[in-house]
Amino acid sequence: MEFLYKAYADSGEVEEGRVAAAGKREAADELKSRGLHPMTIRKTGEKKKVSLFKRRRLADLAEEWESLLSAGIPVTETLDILGGGRSGKEKILLGEIKATIEAGHSIAESFAGSRAFPPFFTALLQVGELSGTIPEQLRLAAACYRKEEEFIAGMKSALSYPVFVLFFSFLVFALILTVILPSFAALFDALDIPLPAVTRAALALGLFLQEKRFYFLVELLLGAVGGVVWLRSERGKRSTDAFLFRFPFIRRLYLIRVTLALSALLKSGKTLSDALADIADITDNSAVKEELLKIKKDIERGGDFAQSMERSFGDTALARMIHVGMESGRLPLFLERSAHLMTEETKRKLTGFRKILEPSLLLFVGLVTAAIIFSVLLPVFSAVGTHMGV
Template sequence: MFKKDFNLKFFCSQLHILLKTGLSLTKSLLVLSKQMSSEEDKKLIQEILKDLEKGNSLAESLAKKEEFPPLFTSVIKAGEKTGSLVQVINNLEKYYQNQSDLKNKLHKVCFYPITILTTLIISAVFLMKIIMPIFLELFAEFQGQLPLLTRIFLRLSLIIEEYLFLILLVFLTLILSLIYLFLSQKENGILEKIIFKVPILGRLYQYLILTKIASYLAIFLKSGMKLLPALKLLENIIASHQYKLFINNTILAVSKGGSLTESFADKDLIPDTFYYLLLSGEETVQMETMLERSGDYYYQKLKLGSERLLQYLEPFLITLTAVFVALLAAAVITPMFQLYLII
């Protein structure tokens, strides 16, 4: 059985509400454990409670559980140090809500074309491997001449059948290559370079990374974390190879006394809007607020961009499906009429 992911958004939401009512941390966690629907989740909260009773901090207790990522525990730790735990948990709740919305949106963009194409392939295989051979036998029996379109589909069916092993091998090689590129993304960034060159997809991918960078830094700094530790944590959790190198260079520059905006003056990786919002935050001493606004701005651009992409894909795939189904229908129906005339 697969283990269900722990709902961090629900955890933050409920804990924030309970703490805001004035309940102590241990009392809040006790109430929260009773609200959990899963026995595993109840046990998890109870184990955290036991750890707190031993004198450990919340961050230390959470760090022992794999359900809580380093980002989560680091922000909680900073919040405990600065006495802003309630606000930090609220910030985390908003972050995980945005992540959940974004994940659902991206899944929808990916799921729709995959579903359409899979349906097309299954339909084509069914018609070409089951329906078509029946007509082929009937026409052979009555010595009829199959229509051109039907012959094309039959020929295509025979080619697929003859080279099925080779086609599957090429397809499997392609899938394994993509998996390798994905797994080695942090080391070489080859897949990322390919994605960046794809017109619409590359721009959306950049929006995704910028959203994460701005949102992460805003959460870290609002929790009371200093800039340098925040950048080091950001470097560890960001998935992009190019931006990881960029953040590493930023860490080196900031550690030598440079400002964040000086390091972010890279037009290839940091758009002007992001840079000037950051510059405004530095000048007005509102860096956390401006980072939060940057995160919201690029989140909205990513959301709108993915919706627009889906709007483009829908008519294209519907047209493709309609044309394909029409051709298949013609390839099946036409010989039926001819067979009727022969009989």
């Protein structure tokens, strides 16, 4: 059989390719013999894991399941109860997982094999199953997903109005340039008056867009399709990930997720090295993944974790918290506190940014609209003044 793999080398670089082997275990052994550390291995033609549950639904599921297990109810019965309170795909999925467990597979394997749960969730289940602490791991998962959901909801709330204003402004400008301005062209020709440069430029742009709108729309559509295809390619994704990682705000968002996940995995009993490898496998940004693998390699060589995090993510405050956490033996707690502090700080910055952006956008839209209207009315007023002898 042939397997697709994603692995990292000792240098920290991520490598993807194909390997022929009798099974996944043999494929992993083959990769290790090449000096590679496998992150994901899947059979050729096998679909990638797709999370069916959103963060809120995952948090609800984890909390409900934790309550049932803490009450002493057997795992298979809890899945029956959870499935009974749901409908559609979720109910069918939980029934299939129950059947897989009853067939002799482990809980973590059954959930991972469903391809409907994120790796972070199944990683915590695996730790809980090995250590006998599944309820505790479910509690950690629920808390982590709740915090992520709360943060993302705050971001959407802060950015929704500016995005709406920009979109509506684009429609208004398009209407003015392609419909309203060209309708004045005949009037200006009839008046036979010299037009100011701003009016000539606005009219030329409006007439061009009106005459070439079909070609313009086709080119825009082709460009959008080409852009989507490129973004979905491996090269495009890596370039986009690296570009986004350069922005401090985007880097901070990923750092919050990494810190929350790392705190949860360390609380579950994972070693720091294993936790970093798991999070690298979870993250969807290749630049973040490579940085995490570099940090993992660095600490395995005896490097300082706090300094490695600061070099990769450039956050001095987090590095100080990590240093204190490691010195006190309470790293998971300090990571969780750091994530909370970074979340609150980012929310405040978003709120401040929104307070500045909203009036700035309105002022910009008003000025551009006024400039366009002025470019149309100026020659009209000039012609009227000339006609009246003013």
